[in-house]
Amino acid sequence: MQTTLTSPLTAHSAAKPHLPSAHLSIDGVTKRFGSFTALDSIALQIQEGEFVCFLGPSGCGKTTLLRTIAGLTQQTSGSLIQRGKNISTLPPQARDFGIVFQSYALFPNLTVFDNVAYGLRNRRSDRATIHARVAELLALVDLSGSEHKYPAALSGGQQQRVALARALATEPGLLLLDEPLSALDARVRGHLRHQIKALQARLGVTTIMVTHDQEEALTMADRIVVMNHGVIEQVGTPAEIYHQPASAFVASFIGTMNFLEVTAQANNHALLGTISCPCLPHAYAKDQAAQLAIRPEAVALSVSISELSGDVMGIEFLGAFQRVSLRLNGTEQRLLADVPSRDSATLGLRLGQTLGIHLPADAARLYPAGSNQS
Numbered sequence: 340m341q342t343t344l345t346s347p348l349t350a351h352s353a354a355k356p357h358l359p360s361a362h363l364s365i366d367g368v369t370k371r372f373g374s375f376t377a378l379d380s381i382a383l384q385i386q387e388g389e390f391v392c393f394l395g396p397s398g399c400g401k402t403t404l405l406r407t408i409a410g411l412t413q414q415t416s417g418s419l420i421q422r423g424k425n426i427s428t429l430p431p432q433a434r435d436f437g438i439v440f441q442s443y444a445l446f447p448n449l450t451v452f453d454n455v456a457y458g459l460r461n462r463r464s465d466r467a468t469i470h471a472r473v474a475e476l477l478a479l480v481d482l483s484g485s486e487h488k489y490p491a492a493l494s495g496g497q498q499q500r501v502a503l504a505r506a507l508a509t510e511p512g513l514l515l516l517d518e519p520l521s522a523l524d525a526r527v528r529g530h531l532r533h534q535i536k537a538l539q540a541r542l543g544v545t546t547i548m549v550t551h552d553q554e555e556a557l558t559m560a561d562r563i564v565v566m567n568h569g570v571i572e573q574v575g576t577p578a579e580i581y582h583q584p585a586s587a588f589v590a591s592f593i594g595t596m597n598f599l600e601v602t603a604q605a606n607n608h609a610l611l612g613t614i615s616c617p618c619l620p621h622a623y624a625k626d627q628a629a630q631l632a633i634r635p636e637a638v639a640l641s642v643s644i645s646e647l648s649g650d651v652m653g654i655e656f657l658g659a660f661q662r663v664s665l666r667l668n669g670t671e672q673r674l675l676a677d678v679p680s681r682d683s684a685t686l687g688l689r690l691g692q693t694l695g696i697h698l699p700a701d702a703a704r705l706y707p708a709g710s711n712q713s
């Protein structure tokens with residue numbers, strides 16, 4: 340089949356269905372390497388046009404899951420359905436995806452034009468179509484005019500943009516990105532992050548990106564799949580993952596979180612030392628040991644001493660806010676609180692000062708004791 344220029348490359352798919360439909364269904368996928376289980380019964384649906392990030396610490400299985408989707412790794416059990424077609428045992432070349440790897444993986448002996456044209460030539464597209472298509476793709480990634488350069492003459496960011504154009508050349512239904520930004524320096528990474536996101540939104544191509552960088556996932560993804568030890572800990576929008584972490588692991592992995600040792604009390608309270616603090620509804624039995632998790636930005640400090648108070652042990656200037664480290668009076672536990680810079684003068688922040696502490700109930704969530712280790 341020839342590639343034509345009346346493709347969805349130039350506009351966000353107008354035919355996007357009103358009801359979400361699964362582009363990819365992953366059902367009970369397990370991958371074992373010998374006796375080691377890298378993926379344990381993964382079940383996940385990815386909707387048409389979604390940008391999904393697989394996020395997790397090193398070794399959690401995110402790359403293995405991506406490679407399984409591509410057919411580069413064969414799952415031990417479970418199935419994969421793409422647009423209604425069972426692709427579970429198909430070789431990579433028979434699957435419908437384009438892929439960008441962390442290391443640019445361009446053909447060094449081919450020009451930018453020939454790198455991008457590679458897949459189109461394999462499909463026996465005609466010359467005029469290939470030229471028009473490559474020109475369109477290079478314009479999309481802001482590399483028009485670089486057709487005759489070789490990869491070695493390009494910066495890392497430019498090489499990744501060529502890799503992106505190459506991955507999109509054959510209009511794959513699914514774009515797979517395996518840590519595409521992690522080899523780049525911070526400035527280029529930030530720029531390319533926006534470029535990829537804008538391109539994906541414009542094309543509407545279903546995209547899965549593997550990353551261990553939470554900021555990347557939070558800023559780019561429609562939904563984040565947080566993984567740990569071969570299982571999915573949580574699937575949700577960036578706001579859900581940040582504000583309603585489903586486990587202590589997710590709470591500790593995303594952003595900064597305080598964990599305080601408490602014992603659960605009835606009526607949605609927890610005992611911090613001898614002080615009863617209201618918290619979000621929980622299912623813990625009375626007197627059961629638990630951890631109360633609260634983000635530093637949710638903690639409120641005041642000069643008027645309340646029942647819960649602490650001494651300022653450290654102040655870190657972070658521009659828009661100051662991160663204050665407190666030692667809680669009574670329990671000696673440490674608590675971080677972020678104070679917006681404009682409020683720090685009101686508090687007269689200084690080391691050794693005793694401040695009143697308020698932990699808003701709607702930001703205080705209980706997790707099992709000792710459960711936030713990855």
Ligand SMILES: Nc1ncnc2c1ncn2[C@@H]1O[C@H](COP(=O)(O)OP(=O)(O)OP(=O)(O)O)[C@@H](O)[C@H]1O
Nearest residue numbers: 372375377395396397398399400401402403404551
């Ligand atoms: N071919 C293999 N043979 C044996 N073990 C493997 C193989 N590939 C991956 N693993 C193991 O499976 C686990 C998951 O690996 P995977 O590469 O998916 O992790 P990851 O989450 O992508 O981590 P990273 O960010 O470090 O790449 C790791 O413990 C890894 O050592």
